Amino acid sequence: MLSTNFEQHLNQLLKPEQIKDFCPNGLQVEGKKEINKVITGVTATQALIEQAIKEKADALVVHHGYFWKNESYVISGMKYKRIKALIENGISLYAYHLPLDIHPVLGNNAQLAKLLSIEVTGPLELENPLSVAIQGKLATETDGESFAQLISTQLNRQCLHIAPPSNKHIKTVAWCTGGGQGYIELAAELGIDAFITGEASEQTTHVATEMDIHFFAAGHHATERYGAKALAEYINENLAIEAKFIDIDNPV
Template sequence: MQRQEFNQLLNDILKPHNIKDFCPNGLQVEGKNEIKKIVTGVTASQALIDAAIDEQADAILVHHGYFWKGESQPITGMKKRRIGALLANDINLFAYHLPLDIHPEIGNNAQLAKLLDIEIQEGLEPVANSVAVKGRLKTALSGDEFASKIAKVLNRAPLTSLVRSSKIQTIALCTGGGQGYIDLAAEQGIDAYLTGEASEQTIHSSREQNIDFFAAGHHATERYGIKALGELLALEYGFEVSFIDIDNPV
């Protein structure tokens, strides 16, 4: 498939025009025109680029790409080495941030909820395309039981603040760095909140508003959307796709 056609295909699937983001979604670094072999991963780190070079990939497709609002603009140091490697090997870089988080089927929230037996009901925010969502556990669990389930599924013990004596039934979630949504979840009387990261104030919010909190890792909660997108591209469009997980403890 030609590069521009592939970019349009991704835009048709993920609809980046529907949400305001902190980075450009779509093609970020231009490479060869014909795309057959794709490497997917969470972040366009040097390690992922090196793996894509070894795989002789035509394109890299990630959740965390480049050119974030507020970042240093000069292409020097680490950024030069990364972009230089892409250009030298004629590899395209495509990145989708919030559009991949919120996709109702292959998105990060949807995929994590599926893995943890959470039935998503609606957005947590009172707007279209809410970044955080809310729903119910298919089977009510104590905080300790749910923490054990997270650890087993993600192979990562979560950071927790368990303050409730009753079992968790309702739950809100936002993969990645979504800890700021805990207050909105508490305002709505939700039993628990799940995300990737925690801030110092998050634990106080949990304790003072009686809402269980789970931080399961930014990387660990966002492995599954990009993987699902790659699987869709392979199954429905015939691309050769390799998901490469460059582990990150954060």
């Protein structure tokens, strides 16, 4: 498949024009004109690039790419080494940040819901259908300790659980993969029982305990593995291209 056609297909699928982001979505580094093998992953690190080179991939599709808002325009040091390796090996880099969070089927949020058997009921920001935080409900209510164990087991990562003093049972859940801890107050204001994300901030403990909401942080990387994995599966099933998800582990 031509690289231009591949990008067009990804853009039609993920619709990056619908949401304002902190980085360019789509093609970030141009490589070969023809794409026959794709590697997907969470972040375009040197380790993932080296794996793509080893796999003789023509393209790399990630959630976290380059050229973030407010970062230096200078291509030097770590960024230079990464981009140099991509160019020297003719590997195109495509990145989809928020579009890969919010996609209703392939997105990180949707895939986390599937993994934890949460029924999606709508956006957390009620007036924003493209909210990067969403809410849902469990088929059967559960206690906080059991839900923490489920998250840890399914993500293969010990999650942080901050229980409110009431230690109430959980039926309704809100979540935002990655660094979405700032949404916990909105979830609490809406009377939701629990909030899940990747990271925690110092104030998160106080919000959870004072606003009576369970909080679970299971790792930025661990909560965002599944969109890139689902995208590789989609490419294999729908395009005449071989795709493989490679997980470069990250404890954060």
